[in-house]
Amino acid sequence: MRGTGPASTVRGEPSESELVVRRFLGRVAFYVFIVIVGAFFALPMVWLVLAPFDAHPTLNAALPDFTLGNFGDVLKDPYALSSLGVSILLAVGTMLLVVVLAAPAAYALSRVRLPGRDLLLYLLLLFSSIVTGTAAMVPLFLLIFDLGLTDTHLGVVLVLAGGLVPAGIFILKDFVDSIPTSYEESARLFGASSFQILRDIVLPYARPGLAVIAVWVMVNVWGNFLIPFILLRTPSSQPAAVVIYNFYTEGGQADLRLISTFGLLYSIPVVVMYLFVNRRYGFRFYGGLKG
Amino acid sequence: MADVEIRGLTKVFPGGVRALDALDLHINDGEFFALLGPSGCGKTTLLRTIAGLEGATSGQILIGGRDVTGLPPGARDVGMVFQDYALYPHMTVADNITYPLKIRKVAKDERRRTAESVGGSLQIQALFDRRPGQLSGGQQQRVALARVIAYRPRVFLFDEPLSNLDARLRLEARTFLKQLQTELGITTIYVTHDQSEALAMADRMAVMEKGQIRQLDTPTACFRQSANLFVAGFIGSTPMNLLPARIVDGELDVAGCRLPIPEDVRAHVSRDEHLILGVRPEYMSLSRTEVPGALNGTVRILENLGVDTLVTVDVGDLRVQATAPDESVPTPGDHVWLTADPRHVLLYREDDGERVGAPRAAAGTSPGTPDVVNTPAR
Numbered sequence: 001m002r003g004t005g006p007a008s009t010v011r012g013e014p015s016e017s018e019l020v021v022r023r024f025l026g027r028v029a030f031y032v033f034i035v036i037v038g039a040f041f042a043l044p045m046v047w048l049v050l051a052p053f054d055a056h057p058t059l060n061a062a063l064p065d066f067t068l069g070n071f072g073d074v075l076k077d078p079y080a081l082s083s084l085g086v087s088i089l090l091a092v093g094t095m096l097l098v099v100v101l102a103a104p105a106a107y108a109l110s111r112v113r114l115p116g117r118d119l120l121l122y123l124l125l126l127f128s129s130i131v132t133g134t135a136a137m138v139p140l141f142l143l144i145f146d147l148g149l150t151d152t153h154l155g156v157v158l159v160l161a162g163g164l165v166p167a168g169i170f171i172l173k174d175f176v177d178s179i180p181t182s183y184e185e186s187a188r189l190f191g192a193s194s195f196q197i198l199r200d201i202v203l204p205y206a207r208p209g210l211a212v213i214a215v216w217v218m219v220n221v222w223g224n225f226l227i228p229f230i231l232l233r234t235p236s237s238q239p240a241a242v243v244i245y246n247f248y249t250e251g252g253q254a255d256l257r258l259i260s261t262f263g264l265l266y267s268i269p270v271v272v273m274y275l276f277v278n279r280r281y282g283f284r285f286y287g288g289l290k291g
Numbered sequence: 292m293a294d295v296e297i298r299g300l301t302k303v304f305p306g307g308v309r310a311l312d313a314l315d316l317h318i319n320d321g322e323f324f325a326l327l328g329p330s331g332c333g334k335t336t337l338l339r340t341i342a343g344l345e346g347a348t349s350g351q352i353l354i355g356g357r358d359v360t361g362l363p364p365g366a367r368d369v370g371m372v373f374q375d376y377a378l379y380p381h382m383t384v385a386d387n388i389t390y391p392l393k394i395r396k397v398a399k400d401e402r403r404r405t406a407e408s409v410g411g412s413l414q415i416q417a418l419f420d421r422r423p424g425q426l427s428g429g430q431q432q433r434v435a436l437a438r439v440i441a442y443r444p445r446v447f448l449f450d451e452p453l454s455n456l457d458a459r460l461r462l463e464a465r466t467f468l469k470q471l472q473t474e475l476g477i478t479t480i481y482v483t484h485d486q487s488e489a490l491a492m493a494d495r496m497a498v499m500e501k502g503q504i505r506q507l508d509t510p511t512a513c514f515r516q517s518a519n520l521f522v523a524g525f526i527g528s529t530p531m532n533l534l535p536a537r538i539v540d541g542e543l544d545v546a547g548c549r550l551p552i553p554e555d556v557r558a559h560v561s562r563d564e565h566l567i568l569g570v571r572p573e574y575m576s577l578s579r580t581e582v583p584g585a586l587n588g589t590v591r592i593l594e595n596l597g598v599d600t601l602v603t604v605d606v607g608d609l610r611v612q613a614t615a616p617d618e619s620v621p622t623p624g625d626h627v628w629l630t631a632d633p634r635h636v637l638l639y640r641e642d643d644g645e646r647v648g649a650p651r652a653a654a655g656t657s658p659g660t661p662d663v664v665n666t667p668a669r
Contacts, residue, residue: 191365
């Protein structure tokens with residue numbers, strides 16, 4: 001187009017300057033569109049960051065009437081701070097349990113030829129969504145009650161881990177599948193024991209996979225409301241996801257000052273963890289988890 | 292150092308595939324031994340069974356006189372170089388090389404010293420702090436060699452170690468590997484599907500097909516006196532000419548031409564017997580003037596092989612190939628006469644494809660036992 005010069009205007013085609021303008025306007029329209037879409041998703045985040053510092057927050061994101069008093073008020077709630085501790089305890093506990101159980105299972109399922117292995121994996125995956133789902137709450141409660149684990153964090157960790165282990169195995173198996181068997185075979189030829197092979201070769205290689213599982217489990221537990229809500233009775237042992245409901249007034253009205261402040265505190269550990277893991281392992285989602 | 296003895300080794304995979312079929316094999320101490328065959332012939336299975344990565348269904352494996360059949364891979368004192376080199380991607384080159392020593396609980400200083408000396412002799416010391424992912428294919432191969440040398444096994448097992456290199460590098464690596472093996476003098480079993488590699492490097496080789504050894508001999512013998520049609524067809528960079536022949540009046544009738552019967556097989560053939568005559572293109576000479584008793588036909592195709600040219604000639608319904616040196620290359624359409632070097636003419640039986648007059652490898656007859664001529668008259 002550019003090279004044809006003035007001749008093109010004769011034939012009624014747009015001149016070069018017209019093209020530049022058009023392209024410019026197109027760009028502008030595109031950016032405006034992007035900004036609108038971005039704002040749609042960013043506004044709640046902006047609100048979450050601004051509202052805690054506002055003495056009178058509304059549902060609009062506005063420049064705050066700056067105060068730090070909200071944080072003081074939140075911390076007056078006897079369970080606010082401890083609930084964050086409980087959340088961390090539950091998240092880390094479940095994460096350790098899932099990783100410790102899923103890693104060897106994934107390794108074994110990847111390396112040993114079992115008839116019906118894939119069917120087993122898919123069935124586990126299917127049923128795992130039931131374990132942590134609403135439908136199984138009554139039998140789960142009874143089970144935990146019979147085990148005498150109601151109102152204990154162990155009970156919550158066991159139920160949550162039970163729901164997450166199958167998916168963990170599924171994802172980790174994909175990582176282990178990607179390790180060439182020749183690595184292990186050469187180590188075996190050098191006389192390495194199974195434990196040495198696992199420690200020296202498989203684990204270091206699967207580390208990004210383990211990091212993915214760890215973060216995924218922690219985020220899942222962090223946001224889980226239903227299971228701790230049902231299994232835990234004592235207010236002081238409730239995690240943050242449950243305690244946040246304390247900041248509704250008795251009439252069911254949300255106290256925006258406290259909810260936004262607590263919401264910010266509640267989200268910080270997750271963001272920090274993401275940043276840390278991303279820095280350390282640079283989230284390489286590969287295998288079956290492309291995205 | 293050790294020899295390797297294989298007695299009646301059979302490997303049947305679950306599902307019924309018989310990868311190794313009652314193999315007997317003896318590999319001498321310090322020998323460079325090649326296992327050659329097409330994919331699926333069982334050569335890699337044999338190597339992996341010697342290594343202990345696959346269990347034997349029946350039979351015995353002895354390394355240096357010690358029965359290792361039931362031992363785990365780590366207790367057999369064998370070192371293997373894998374096709375993909377199996378370098379650990381999360382370890383540096385130095386750590387990769389010293390890993391076998393670490394398993395053996397060798398002290399750190401000693402490990403470092405071994406790595407330096409082995410790395411020095413393979414000229415890879417400059418790479419010690421890199422990771423395998425940052426190395427070229429040729430460098431990775433050297434690191435894999437260094438690692439297995441540092442382990443100091445009694446037997447080297449190589450599973451197609453050159454197949455991941457490009458053609459040019461493969462030739463260099465071949466020379467290097469051969470030299471290394473000669474210097475170290477460690478018994479080496481080398482698996483390859485590339486006949487030129489086996490011919491170039493091996494002291495002796497076994498050509499395998501369907502879990503059985505079809506010929507066990509030196510590369511020269513396998514090339515010049517291929518024991519059967521399978522070996523004849525598999526070995527050689529240009530395919531061997533295989534022409535139907537018949538014994539008529541004490542002579543060989545090939546496409547209407549009469550050739551004398553080679554002396555060494557004269558006693559093993561009968562009148563009117565149908566045979567297959569094999570002669571490699573390298574042993575055919577080509578003439579543009581008439582030669583009495585020679586095959587003659589029209590030149591169809593020329594293929595440049597570098598030094599020589601491969602000439603394809605239509606002789607009646609048959610296609611015969613011969614190599615011609617640069618100065619005497621005909622042009623397509625020329626009428627030419629082809630003579631086979633009588634010292635390199637091989638005759639194969641039509642029924643089982645075995646060479647006439649050859650000791651039967653499968654039957655285990657000793658060399659020189661004359662075959663009974665019992666082919667029924669047709």
